[in-house]
Structures are given as C-alpha cells and as structure tokens.
Amino acid sequence: MSPTIRVFVARLAGLSVFDPLGDPVGRVRDVVVAFSSTRSRPRVIGLVVEVAQRRRVFVPMTRVTSVDAGQVITTGLVNMRRFEQRTNETLVLAELLERPVSVQSPDETFQGTVEDVAMEQRGKDWSITKVFCRKTSSTPARGLRLTRRRGETILVAIEDVTGLQTQSADQGAAKLLENYDDLRVADLAAIIHDLSKQRRAEVAAALDDDKLADILEELPEDDQVEILGGLDTGRAADILEAMQPDDAADLLAELSTERQEQLLQLMEPDEAAPLRRLLTYDEKTAGGLMTTEPVILGPEATIAEALAVVRREELHPALASCIFVCRPPLETPTGRYLGLVHIQRLLREPPHSSVGSVLDKGIEPMPADAPLERVTRMLATYNLVAVPVVDPDGRFLGAVTVDDVLDHILPEDWREDRHEVTHG
Known part of the structure; x- marks a missing residue:
C-alpha cells in the first residue's frame, strides 16, 4: 500500500x-x-x-x-x-x-x-x-485552573x-x-473579477479606500457598479474621491441621475466639481477622455521643483511623462495654457532654470469636443503619451493619456478577455 x-x-x-x-x-x-x-x-x-x-x-x-x-x-x-x-x-x-x-x-x-x-x-x-x-x-477548565x-x-x-x-x-x-x-x-482586479458576487463584496469591504479605488479602475463596468452599489453611500463617495477623476466620472455615468447626484452631494465640493464637468462631455471626445489632475505648474517653477513633483510614487507613469505649464490659477480650469515640458527635457536642463524657459509649444492643444479619432491620431503622429485639452479661451482643462485612449478603442469586454489565449 x-x-x-x-x-x-x-x-x-x-x-x-x-x-x-x-x-x-x-x-x-x-x-x-x-x-x-x-x-x-x-x-x-x-x-x-x-x-x-x-x-x-x-x-x-x-x-x-x-x-x-x-x-x-x-x-x-x-x-x-x-x-x-x-x-x-x-x-x-x-x-x-x-x-x-x-x-x-x-x-x-x-x-x-x-x-x-x-x-x-x-x-x-x-x-x-x-x-x-x-x-x-x-x-x-475545571476547578481553579485558568x-x-x-x-x-x-x-x-x-x-x-x-x-x-x-x-x-x-x-x-x-x-x-x-x-x-x-x-x-490590474492582476488583482482580474482575480477579484473571477470571485463570486458575495466574495467580491467581502474583499471590497476588507480593502482600504485607496486600494479599492485603484482596483475599481481596472474592473469591468458591471463589476464597478456592483461593488459600488454594495457599499454604504458614505464610503462609496469616499471611493469616488480616491479614484482618478476620469475613471470616477465614467463610473458615475453608469449610474442613474438620482444616484449620481446623491453621491456627488456627499463628496467634497472641490472633488465633485471636476466630475460634474467631465459628465457634461461625450465619453468619446477629448473632454470625456481627459483627466483633470495632470501635473500643472506655473512658468516660474524651477526644473528642480518639477522633477520633485514627477518623482512622486503615486503619480501614474503616463502623467509623470510631462508637465503642463499654465498661468494661475493652477487648478483646472486654469489660467491661459502656455505649453508643456517633457521629462527628458527636464533631465537635460540646469536645476535652477525655470520650466517656462524650456516649453514645447509645438504640440497643439485639443478642444474639449475633439473626437476620439482626432486624439488618437495626435498621439500616434507625434509619439506622445499625453495631449493637453483647452477650452475656447485657451484655459487648460486636463490631459488625455494614451491609456485613456486604449480603454476606448479596445473592445468593450477587453477587461474580461485580457487573460484569454488565442489558439491558432
């Protein structure tokens, strides 16, 4: 035996x-x-x-x-x-x-x-x-034993x-x-996607707000709506605040108007404001694709200050690739957009120089209503990872990154199928 x-x-x-x-x-x-x-x-x-x-x-x-x-x-x-x-x-x-x-x-x-x-x-x-x-x-235990x-x-x-x-x-x-x-x-999101509905809810409850926000950004829309719907309203609002504005707006767009407003009312006003703006744009335009929180500095900021900003660990690599230079105010919508600076250029300049002195003004900013196809061609033609978006007055509204575009040109179910193998 x-x-x-x-x-x-x-x-x-x-x-x-x-x-x-x-x-x-x-x-x-x-x-x-x-x-x-x-x-x-x-x-x-x-x-x-x-x-x-x-x-x-x-x-x-x-x-x-x-x-x-x-x-x-x-x-x-x-x-x-x-x-x-x-x-x-x-x-x-x-x-x-x-x-x-x-x-x-x-x-x-x-x-x-x-x-x-x-x-x-x-x-x-x-x-x-x-x-x-x-x-x-x-x-x-018996007797006097502990x-x-x-x-x-x-x-x-x-x-x-x-x-x-x-x-x-x-x-x-x-x-x-x-x-x-x-x-x-993204890989943890794939694991969570494969769990049962109840188990997904349990895992969501165990995650801290920032980690859950990151995972929601990588899940299919149905899973996002399901998980957010399983949270109490206060925490759901906190999660939306922790998400990237463009991803949070996309998620809100999947909810009823009444539910949208309920959650927006619970958010901090300065966190809800960009989401309200994003919800006014068609999802397949530059305005609907952009994030409202890229790296923005005034022209007088030094190269050393700019490098310190893009060095932050929490910053998405695509957003860390360039800095958008604007007149005050520096929160979107900003003052007049002046140009952008690529991180490679920052590395070649003296630390005490100002970012305003090394601007790339050759990249034409996109209007908010520019269609997806135009944005895609812009990224491909000039080998960019991000393009600026401005309003008719030249104020900077946000930036569209290459990953935002890929999300919309891939098939709608790409997140569910991204681990599938194609057999010849």
Missing part, C-alpha cells in the same frame, strides 16, 4: 509548477475543491495555476504527478484556457481561509476560524482531511467541522489579499 501524502494548502501558494522535463509552467495560486452530500470529505479536483502574462488556468489533480520538496510536477499537458470557477467549486485560499466554523470533536467543542486545511492523497484521489483552526472562544489561552490553534478532522460550506458575511478576506499581495493592481 502506498503511503498517504498530506499537504497543507496554504503552503502551496506561490509554489513553482514544472513539467516532467523540469521546465517551469507557472505558480500555484489556489486549490479547487468540491463539496458533496455523499462524501464526508471534500474532493480536491485541481489547482489554479498562474502562467505567463498572469493568466490563471486550471490544472486537474489527475495531471499532478508530484507535490513535494517545495514544487509541483505535472504531466505537462495543461489547458491554457482562462480558469472560470463553477457553481459547485470552492477555492480554498480565496474562500475557506479565515472562515468561521464550529468544531465538535470527541475531546471538546469550540468556535474557531480556519487557518489552513490539509489535503491527502489516497491512491489517485486527493481530498481535504484536516482543518487547522484557531479558537475564537475560551474553553472553561481557561485556555484565547487564539490557541488545533488540528482537527474535517468530519468534526461544520460551517465550511456556509457563506458568511463575517468571513475574513485578509488571507486572500495576503496570498495575492505580490500582484499588480
């Missing part, structure tokens, strides 16, 4: 996956299990593996030949279609960890949370056999645990976010 192999699932997160020749396939991102009324132990049906370009694919356990020594070996036959969770499937790392459960073993009964689960291989089949729990309530320490951990049989299949609004999302902490925002 072959020996039983036991593996704790949380330790699989991030492990490298190889084919039989030792070539890397990807990294483990989750384990897929299926609960059944006819089986006491959930069956492990496969792994979610992250392959090239952050695609997540499904690898059945029948294709896994070895799980040991900090690596996973497969048969090498991997279907590269993007993983889509089915209704009868549960993701261990994304959905089970930190779930509140009840434990009733022969020795004691207690409430706890799931810290990890163990899966075992018997023959060709894998199943969940053990649950590593952290107690959330003390167990009274109660057990709060937070004690214990390994129990899966048969002694109830609540694993019960969706809970109190289920923590910290473990999920911890497991994907190394992902870029």
